[in-house]
Amino acid sequence: MNVSEKPPSTFGQSLKNKLFSWLPQQRAETREDVLENLRQAEEDGIVARDAYDMMQRVMFVSDLQVRDIMVPRSSMAYVEREHSLDQCLDVMVDSGHSRFPVVDNEKDQIIGILLAKDLLHFFDEDNKQRFNLRDLTRPVVFIPESKRLNVLLSEFRENRNHMAIVVDEFGAIAGLVTIEDVLEQIVGNIEDEHDIEDDENLIRTMEDGEVIVKAVLPIDEFNEHFECYLNETNSDTIGGLISQTLGHVPVRGESVDIDQFNFEIIHADSRRIHLIRVHKQAS
Incomplete structure (x- = not known):
């Protein structure tokens, strides 16, 4: 071997072999063939699930009308x-x-x-x-x-x-x-703060599994939903409990840990909290 040559990258060769093994042996002739190839690629771990879902939607978007x-x-x-x-x-x-x-x-x-x-x-x-x-x-x-x-x-x-x-x-x-x-x-659905605030529900679980609650959510309803016990002695709502714990009205991006939960403020003004992201921490 010429000393100027470098041995092939093991990782690169492995990825190359993986990609070639995924490529269909015969040309896809229908949309169903393409979708089947994509499905197989997702099952083999070559294409991420989110990317697979998006490519499926791209394939069908031309079927929809305004x-x-x-x-x-x-x-x-x-x-x-x-x-x-x-x-x-x-x-x-x-x-x-x-x-x-x-x-x-x-x-x-x-x-x-x-x-x-x-x-x-x-x-x-x-x-x-x-x-x-x-x-x-x-x-x-x-x-x-x-x-x-x-x-x-x-x-x-x-x-x-x-x-x-x-x-x-x-x-x-x-x-x-x-x-x-x-x-x-x-x-997929593009959520914004107004979408969530217009929702009548006080607790909303997003597609990715994260939980958003409104600050006016009563603590007893929070406890029932999350099967926990947050003290509601001095506050009736989650927003009130957070403000009381911090000692001020928090700003957007501020967070606080209470018991086994992390609360992150995602919408607030100078007077009150509106929306909170809830993350239950591992015990």
Whole structure:
């Protein structure tokens, strides 16, 4: 062997052999063949479970149409053309969204899109008097209910749009769809704080197994759910117990250990806690 040559990496050769052993011996001719190869790769540990699930969703996203995932007209959050700045802010705070259709005649006509960030300039008292919603309204994109999601995603990326208004076969407003709605069909549900806060449940277990609770969760309900006993002598809620333990209202990212639990604050303001991530530590 030439002294300048190096022996092949054992790890690299092993990985190479593993990959070649996974490659199908004959060409996949149908989508079912591809899915079967992916399933086998996941079982053999070559493809992670999350990646396998995502690739499956990618394979089927072209089967879905906009009507399958859109927010229906009755559930749309919107602002009206004649709304004042304060009225727009109320809608935004209540919904937690960042983009809103601007409507005329009670959702029968949508004249544009308003971005929440465009209102930041008017928080100054001097600029507040110059607020005019019509000046801030951006062009709206209309799409049919029958549009395929893979086509819509390509259009969103190409045109750098994040929201489109959906119309039915007669041209009437049917609902709206956002790029997040499309991406969720590929990567799974995208949770945010408003999704959780709007949930009526006080305890929510996420897809990855982590547990989020609302600060208003009564301690006795927490104890019942986790089969534990946290002292509720001086506080009625989990948020109150945490604040009392720390001696102040905690900020986002702050955490505290109480008994066998770690509590991490994931949403709070200057006055109170809203959402808490709960991790039960090994005893």
